[in-house]
Amino acid sequence: MNPFTYTRPADAAAAIHEAAHAGARYLGGGTNLVDLMREGVERPAALVDVTGLDRTITELPDGGLRIGAAISNTALAADRRVRTRYPMLTRAIVAGASAQIRNMATLGGNLLQRTRCLYFYDDAARCNKRQPGSGCDALEGFNRMHAILGASDACVATHPSDLCVALAALDATVHLEGADGKRALPFEALHRLPGDTPERETELRPGELITAIELPALPMARRSTYRKVRDRASYAFALVSVAAALEIEDGTIKDVRVALGGVAHKPWRARTVEALLRGQQPSEEVFRRASAGELSSARPLRDNGFKVELARRTIVAVLSQLAGGRP
Ligand SMILES: Cc1cc2nc3c(=O)[nH]c(=O)nc-3n(C[C@H](O)[C@H](O)[C@H](O)COP(=O)(O)OP(=O)(O)OC[C@H]3O[C@@H](n4cnc5c(N)ncnc54)[C@H](O)[C@@H]3O)c2cc1C
Ligand code: SF4
CATH class of the missing domain: 3.30.43.10 (Uridine Diphospho-n-acetylenolpyruvylglucosamine Reductase, domain 2)
Known part of the structure; x- marks a missing residue:
């Protein structure tokens, strides 16, 4: 005790x-x-x-939303403004955990939840994240759930959150407060890749509190979705997930947002997919080439090679769905 x-x-x-x-x-x-x-x-x-801290959702002058970090996952997913303006966020939240857990879990806690790597939870195992310098039993062990992008020899864990994948795609901003005052970080800059220091998971300073998240006004996000591929239909973490929004004008992709979950130490913004798609005419072939470009840097482990193809196919399926006007 x-x-x-x-x-x-x-x-x-x-x-x-x-x-x-x-x-x-x-x-x-x-x-x-x-x-x-x-x-x-x-x-x-x-x-x-x-x-007991801020759990409100307030309108911003530009049409975005500011969300207090103490809001429950359930209340955030159910908010009508979130459901209509950012459907990928609601879908990502309800794809996670169970109703009971979502009732308890807060936005701030979801951002900072720790990896689900089994060796991290097992104090008989070597784990650089739990005990820096001790080694990583996942490298040669059971690594089916582990990372294929951005990992290092020190750690191959994935970030488990669904909600965070949507926040990465939406270009959210994280508001922080600490002994040195207030500051804001682009969501993409909050979580770190493991490098040589997997025990440092975020850019938070000691004692810093997440106070709120801001979602920018993003009309294209009305046409957005989240798809999670997992071993069971509920109560399972993502093998691969995709949050995406697509804006098509005059038959051409004007803008696109894609982020991946279950593949890296942080929610993975698929910048290569986005760059390869802007200005193109949407088609399955174009989506396939773009997803292959993103996954060309994948480094699978012994048990998780299937994730490379799964991620490629899930990106293509989600973008095809959005291009077909099916949210
Ligand atoms: C069985 C099970 C299944 C799950 N399945 C999924 C799933 O499929 N998808 C998914 O995304 N999640 C899943 N989860 C994880 C769940 O979503 C997280 O446990 C939850 O979101 C964490 O929120 P919390 O408020 O309970 O955080 P806590 O457990 O209270 O805290 C988590 C961390 O955040 C820190 N923290 C909390 N609030 C703040 C703040 N405001 N500022 C700074 N630091 C803060 C804490 O110090 C702690 O380090 C599952 C959990 C369980 C138990
Ligand atoms: S993958 Fe990361 S969390 Fe898992 S055992 Fe290795 S160092 Fe620890």
Whole structure:
């Protein structure tokens, strides 16, 4: 049993003050952090419960939305503005976990949930993320769920979130507050690739609190979707997922957004697909070439070679669906 203190501050300033204590961690719905505490992977000395902070959704002057980080996944997915303006986000959220977990889980916690690599949870295994410098048992072990893009010899884990894949495609902004004041980060810059320091998963500074996410006004996102391919129809993490939006004008692709989940240490913005598609006439062949371009840098492991073809095909299927006017 590891003793820890528990506080539930009423505002962000008080939460940041509490989190300045050594070993403190913010607590959202606890659906990931408490599991990790039970497994002994996380041993916080203090839990600072942030579920009482901002959970509102407010309109921005330019037509975007600002979403308080304490909102539950369920409330965010159900919001009518989110459902109509950013359908890929609602679809991504409801593709994740179970209704009970989504009721508890917060937006801030979803962003910072840890990998589902089995060796990370097993303290008998070598894991550079859990214990830097110890090695990585996934490299030669069971690595069917692991990364095919952007991995390193130090870590081949994937980021497990569905919601984050949609935020990457939508060019969201993350609002942060800490001892040094407030700042904003493009969502794509929040999570890191593993490199030599897989224990550093984000660009957050110590004690920094995620206060809100902003979604830009993005009319093309009304024609967007999210598809998750997994081993079971529910309650399973993505083998591969695709969030995409497509804007076609006069028979030509004017703009496109694509992000992938289940393939890398962070939500993977498919910039190559996007660059290869802009200005093209939509067709399955064009989508196939673009997806092959993105996956040309894939480095599969012993058990996950199937993900390369699966990712290619899922990109083509989702873009074809959107081009056909089927959300
Ligand atoms: C059985 C099961 C199945 C699941 N399936 C899926 C799935 O298919 N897809 C999917 O996307 N997710 C899935 N999840 C994960 C789930 O979505 C996450 O556990 C959840 O989103 C985390 O949110 P939380 O509020 O409970 O975070 P917590 O567990 O409370 O916290 C997670 C991390 O975020 C930090 N944190 C929380 N809030 C803030 C903040 N505002 N600022 C800074 N740091 C913060 C905490 O310190 C902690 O490190 C599953 C979980 C379970 C248990
Ligand atoms: S893949 Fe990453 S999280 Fe998994 S065992 Fe290796 S270092 Fe740890």
